[in-house]
Structures are given as C-alpha cells and as structure tokens.
Amino acid sequence: MSELLQGLSLIGAARGAPGGAGFTGTDPTTGEALTPRYHSASTDELDRAVALAQAAAPVLARSSGAQRGALLRAIAEELEQARADLEALVPRETGLPQARAAGELGRTVGQLRLFAALAEDGSWVDARIDHADPARTPLPKPDVRSLLRPLGPVAVFGASNFPLAFSVAGGDTASALAAGCPVIVKAHPSHPATGERVALAVRAAVARCGLPEGTFSLLFDAGITVGAALVRHPGIRAVGFTGSRAGGRALADLAAARAEPIPVYAEMGSINPVFVLPAAVQARGGEIATQLHASVLQSAGQFCTSPGVIVLPDGDAGDALRDQLVALFAGSTPAPMLNAGIAARYAEGVAALGDVAGVDTLHRNASPPRNAAAALFETDAARFRAEPQLREEVFGPMTLLVRAHDDTDMLALAQSLEGQLTATVIADATDQAQVAPLLDVLADIAGRVLMNGVPTGVEVGPAMVHGGPYPATSDGRSTSVGTAAIERFARRVCFQNLPDALLPEALREANPLGLWRLVDGARVRA
C-alpha cells in the first residue's frame, strides 16, 4: 500500500505537487504522527481541478443512468478490493475499531449501489409531460416537458467521524455522481491516508468507465484556505458538508455572499432529544436505561445522532431510571476519540456543562489523554429552557438528563428546541394521550422522529431523512442520507415545443427508458 499513498492531491488523473503546507495524520490512540506527509493543494491545483470538473460536467450531464450506475458500481468494487488497506488505515487514523471500519465499508459500498440502482432506474428525474392542445382558445396550449438535470461541479467536505460513509466516496459523493455532477472532495485532514486510498479507488473506477478525468478530484489542505477557495470558486455549483455548526455555517455564509450564490447542504449535528414518557419509565425503566446508555456511548458518542438530551419525568420511576444510568455510566471505560481536537473540545464541553448553575454532575471521570470518559448530567426543564448553553451539542459520550414535572412541562420543553436531526419518544400504550401532541411538535423541529428506539443508526433507504431544520442543517429541505439526497444536486429544466428527437430520452413520447412519469398530471409508466 505504501507505494500507493503519496500525500499529494489527485487533480483528475494527475497528482498535485509537493510544496504546499504539510501535515500528517495522527494515531489518536498514541498521538504518533503517521506517514506519508500530506501536502496542501496550491491555488493552481484547485483551479485545475475545477476546470477539469467543468469540462467533465456536460459529459456527465449527458451520460445515461446506466453509465452513472456503472461508475458507482465500479467505485464500490474498487473499494471492496481496497478492503484490506482500508481496514488497516481507518483504525490507525481514527481510533475506530477494525470491525467498525469493516461495517462502515459495507455501508459505503451499499450506499454506492443504492445510488447506482437509482440512476439505472432513472425515474428520480421526475419527468413531466404536459401535452399540447393546438385547438385551445384563446391561445393554443404548448407542449411542455421537464425533468431534473445535474447542477454541475459539486464540492464535498467529509466528516471526521465517518471516514468512509460520510467522506471521500460517501453519501454526498455518491448522490452527486448519481445526479450527474462531477465531484471535488476536500479531504478531511483527520484521516488523509484513508481519504487518499478511497480517492484512488474512485479514480480507478472513473478511468475504467471511460469517463472524463475531471469527474473526480481530491484536494488536501493543512488548514481551511483550500476549502474556502473551493466554495468561493465560480465553477462550483453546490456544496455538501458534514461537520460542526461553525464550519457548516462559515461555508454557507461564503456561498451566500458569492456574486452567484450556490446551495450549501451542511449537516451540522444536533442534541437529538429523547423523551421518555411516564408509563414507559414505569414499565421498563431498566431496559430503557440499558438502550440509552449504549446509544450514548456507541463509538465514544461520536455520532451526529447521539442522544445528548434525555427528558425524564420527575418522580420515583424517573429517579430509578436515572440511578440505573448513573450505574451504567460509572461502569463504562474511556474510549479514544477521533483526534486530539475533538478530545479537547469534549473535555472542555463537559467541564463547562458541569459549571452551569442548576446542572448537577451525576457522573464524570477524568479521561486519559486523547480519550473520552462518559459523562452524565441532570437539570430540570425550566433551567434547560432558560439556559441556551444547554442546547449546544457536546460531541462525545455524554448526555444531559432533563427532568420534567408533567406533560405540559415536557411539551413546553419540546417547543423550546431548535432544529434537530432526530427526536425520539419512548412510550407505552398508556402514554398514548401524551404522545400525539408531542409527536406533532417534534415533526416541526426534527428531520426524523422515532418511537421506542434510539436515534443512533441511520438506515439508508428511499424514505430516510438525515436532515432537519437549522441548525441541524443549513438547508432543512434536504437529506444527506437516502435516495432523496440526489435531489440536492439537480434542478428542474423544462422544454417547450421541442421535436421528439431533440428531447432528452427521459422526455420522449415513447418513454424509451421506461420511467415513471407525470403525463398530463397522471403518474404513468406506459
């Protein structure tokens, strides 16, 4: 593998030059600097990558669903062939266990094949045909047909916490390529070797499929200059991002201030409130405590959907559930975090939370360096509503119990929340009266509303929404997981009175692609 990894950006089929500011990956369990050394892309390299993407864009826009499907399947195959490399690189750069790397690779290739199937099926373009009526008065009705078309070159910023599934060949890249958009990825500096290895797989697939080299590029950067320049570049038409609120908002602000603003789809995390209702607490508090504890601690709490707030009723049953959580947290072992910055921010966040007046620290241990020890806090609903700091995500294995007096208190708390990726209700049949109004409020603030489960674990399928109102994302109308993610990278274009032969195949009268279409307002496939 060492001969594959050069520490240089991939500018289409070429490599960037050494010379830019250097950096390395780090083994988060030891702090050891890893090889190779990575070199930041130059402005010229960035311009070249965008120019190549712009040249590739019309070719990809004209490519068939079969061709896009073949590309995505080839990327999946190349990644599977890189399995041994990736199962070694991911743990080394992220501290995540090898089993997680293997599982995440499976998820990543599954996503690529899901989008391949979507592109091959082709109906996602939502083709619409309104037939002409030359006899209509006072004016003849024209023939009007429309479909979704790719936006053009997309910039993708991967996440630190999913080095495969939300990174170089993750959901943003898969959905953009499926839509027919070239992709330029800004590599996450926390797992550069993983990024480079995945990028080599993507590049090999692009070459195998005979597509233009500008279909895909990968840029390294020690800082934030390259990413900012990419979002500002006039050739970039949309941005996908997974990461912090500060990072996502900064990119959204840059994009909105362009001469020609572009959409930014930033998934920025949330506190993912869980509401445990009285009858459920009463009936199965112990089971609920075990589930929630596991969800909070999974992957050291380094999930966008980790439950950061658990709302529990006052009273003895709530106290018992809390005490069970305290015991479980006390028995947990510290785990390495993805990088030193995340570990430091977690330590700061936990310390700050413990200092908030009215917040009790139920469990908190010192962590070994680079590790995170689970932490558990408690406050009441009135305090939670009054203190904005309590609504901020602390990324890591912690949660805040919020005690509510009654239904009204719980509902008021739900109404006070900002936008969330997820909101969960844990309830029993006898909680029924309380559940419906709570679900109503949660559907207004969250992208995904769950019952009797935990928010961690995001299923990849047509119905999934991994999004939610600001500040969970920068664009609450979008999802970054599931097939609806493709809609982020397309726009509807309509054609009026074009001869059949000049129409895109998806819009031709005979429906040669066999798509589901909306013809004169009716959904048909004939």
Place this chain on the structure above:
Amino acid sequence: MSELLQGLSLIGAARGAPGGAGFTGTDPTTGEALTPRYHSASTDELDRAVALAQAAAPVLARSSGAQRGALLRAIAEELEQARADLEALVPRETGLPQARAAGELGRTVGQLRLFAALAEDGSWVDARIDHADPARTPLPKPDVRSLLRPLGPVAVFGASNFPLAFSVAGGDTASALAAGCPVIVKAHPSHPATGERVALAVRAAVARCGLPEGTFSLLFDAGITVGAALVRHPGIRAVGFTGSRAGGRALADLAAARAEPIPVYAEMGSINPVFVLPAAVQARGGEIATQLHASVLQSAGQFCTSPGVIVLPDGDAGDALRDQLVALFAGSTPAPMLNAGIAARYAEGVAALGDVAGVDTLHRNASPPRNAAAALFETDAARFRAEPQLREEVFGPMTLLVRAHDDTDMLALAQSLEGQLTATVIADATDQAQVAPLLDVLADIAGRVLMNGVPTGVEVGPAMVHGGPYPATSDGRSTSVGTAAIERFARRVCFQNLPDALLPEALREANPLGLWRLVDGARVRA
C-alpha cells in the same frame, strides 16, 4: 367598492391602524393620485400578523388536502365575485387594459384551482415507506416512512407587472397555502387597492372555510422597512418574491444573514435570449420578425420573459429580418408603463444602451411622459460578450439584436450568458446540426428552453418551470409557476417505527388517502 377599501393592512381578521407613513396608488396614464390613502403597517402590526401566522401554522399543517383544496377554491370563487371591482381597479392602478385584467384574473383563479386539485389529490407529499425487516442481520431493519410537510409561515412579495397572477393571491400564495403554510403578503405599493381587494377575497375565503385568521395577512408599506422586517422575523420560514434583481438579492442576503437562515425564492427576471438560426431566417424571416416584434412589445415589454436579446446570423437574410424589425418597431405606438419609476428606469436603460460603444440604435423615439416607446438596438457577438452592461435586463419594450458570424460564434455567445428564465431557438429542419449543441448549452443556463415560439406566455401546468439559474432566480432549483412550485414550501420529515395510528394519514399502511407512494422503492398506489 369604496366602502370595502380602507387603506389599512389586514392583520388576520382585524385591520391595521392608520398612522404609519402614507402613500397612494397612482393612475399611470395620468399621474393622478388615487384613493384611498394607504397606511404603512407598524412594527406591532407586523409582529401580530406573524404571531397569528405561527398560531395558524400547526392547524394548517394538520389540515387535510380536501380542506386546503376547499380554501383555494373558495379564494377563486371570492375573486370571481370581485371580478367587476378588479377589472376596474387593475387598469386604474397599472395602466394595463381591462381585457388583460380579465385574462389575468382567469389565470389567477385557474392557478388557485390547479393547486386545489394538487392538494386534494395529495400525492405531491411524495410519501415513502421502507418496511421493517426484524430478521435482518446484523441489525434489524426499522420501519421508516417520510413525506413532505409544510415549512410554516411564508412571506410573499408580489410583482408590479402581474397585479393578480403574481401578487396577493398569485402563484406564490396559492402554492404556499396548498403546501399548508400560512401566508403574509407585503402588498406591492404600485397597486395597493387591487391588493387590498384581493386580500379581502382571501380573508373571506379563510373565514368561510373556518380556518384560523392567521392563515393570511396583508401588510402595506410606503417603503422597504416592513418587507425587510418581515424577512428578518424569526417566525417567517420562507420567502417568495417576484421583482428586480436588486430587490430579490437584498432579501436573499437578509435571509442568509439571519441567525437561522431561511430559503428565499426570488424570481428576478432575465434577458431571455432568442437564437434565430440561418435556415429559419432564410425560410421565414418575415414571419419571425412579426412574432418577435409582438413578443417584445406585449404589455409594453413588462414581462419577466420578454425577449431582450435576439441573436441573428450575419448576412443578407439576417439583414432583411433586421430591417423588417426596424419597420415594425417604427410603426409601434408608445404604451403606458406600470408606474413612473418603471417608466423612468426604462428611459434611462434605453439611453444608456444607446451610449455603449459598438451598439447601434436602430430605432428609438422619445416617449410621452409615463409611456414607453419601443426601442431596437444592434451589436455583434464579440461586443456582446465583452460588455457586461449588455447582459443587464432593461425592463420594457426593447430588444438588442446581436449578430453572429457563424455557428461557433453563436455557441460561444450562448456559453457566455448568465442564468436565464428562458432561452429560445428558432430553427428549421436544415438547421438541425447546429440545434443540438445549442440546446445542450441553453439547458445548462435556462429554466425553460423553447423552440420555434416566443418566451412570453408562461403556461401553468405540472411540467412548467418558471425559474432558472442565478441571476434569473435566487434559487435555481425552484420554479414559481406550475405545480412543482409547491415543493418550495415543504421539507421531508421521516418517522421511524411509529404505530400506524400515530402516523400521518398519508403514511398509513392501508393508504387511506389513495396516494401514489414509493413503497420499498417501488411506485404504487395500492
């Protein structure tokens, strides 16, 4: 009618107070100030309108498609009952002829009924169901279901040039209400009485349907304070706008700078290039000249889709078409413009264009005050590409002929264009070789691509796109005309493992609403 019109904002079922900065409508043909005098909404009135809209939002979000359809049909009926008033008010405030007012009213009620049918059909929510698989390994697959839900209160800014179809009860309002969003309209100050009369019709419909008063409000303002405050208000979740580039961009910038950014759908007009290919010029230059002249002069050129640039080949046939246009323009009569500001900006725009080096004035007359005389200019493709000023819309009955040497010159010109609402190709069968590459480029820059027609006249139907890349709109993924306009005011929300009875009806297993849904990836209605 005079007793109906009070010159005061409609804050739900109540009226604003007099006292704010005053203004009046003006008869654009005479400059005469009209009655009644209008009073700007106060900050308190704005806050009240938003609070009422926020209170109405959950009720509308829960309303059935049948209820939304009934509201939209009731608005259409109320507008038809106001026909005599509107056919008197519109010409008086806008200078548009009564026949145009009648036609635009027909279009407006037609749009309302189209969105009523869309809401009643209900399939627009794009319901998706991914069934559970409890036996899946390593983890059971959850039940995941999603649909589009309304965003909440929407602010609408109507256009001066469509006092009915793109104003108080126009496409933005119809699509937002159909989605289940309350609407607050900032009345256009150029036709306040028309706005007030339409708002009374909407309010009557809201009351008839037993919906909360906050479903609809109308705010007057002499200046831009109320509009800016509305876009900044935390209770507003999205903005629809039709107007100038400066106005649309200003609102988009305000919305992007909010603590919680919101989407702005601003349709800002464009120059709508028309490419006339050599064989078509040769075969039917006279007919083309007549069509284009009529399109440029329709409603004094006061359409977002008015053809502001006509690309013609060099040579004798192109010269002949040009000369025919010159003769037609010379024979046209000045027409009143919508208001004094628009007339003044037209006069300035025409004067400035005549002063650009390399631009020849082919026809230009002085206009009587408040009127616009048609103007015709000519330049070559190289000059057009080099001079950014020539790409700016001059709103009114003018067009710029751009002469191209050959196919390559024409294609290069197309590639140099900014985002457009429309782009038109006029071609004959023997132009075929040139057409396909040109269409490819135009589909990248325009919302609607036409052949052998004129861009004025926007059909309202499921396939229509009245949108296009920036600067034609602030959000190139959207359309403000046609049923796809509803998608602007909704976001996808997903529900995981909810019991059937707690799901929205659209997602229940038995499909009680009979919707087209995506079930386990397949489009079905069963």
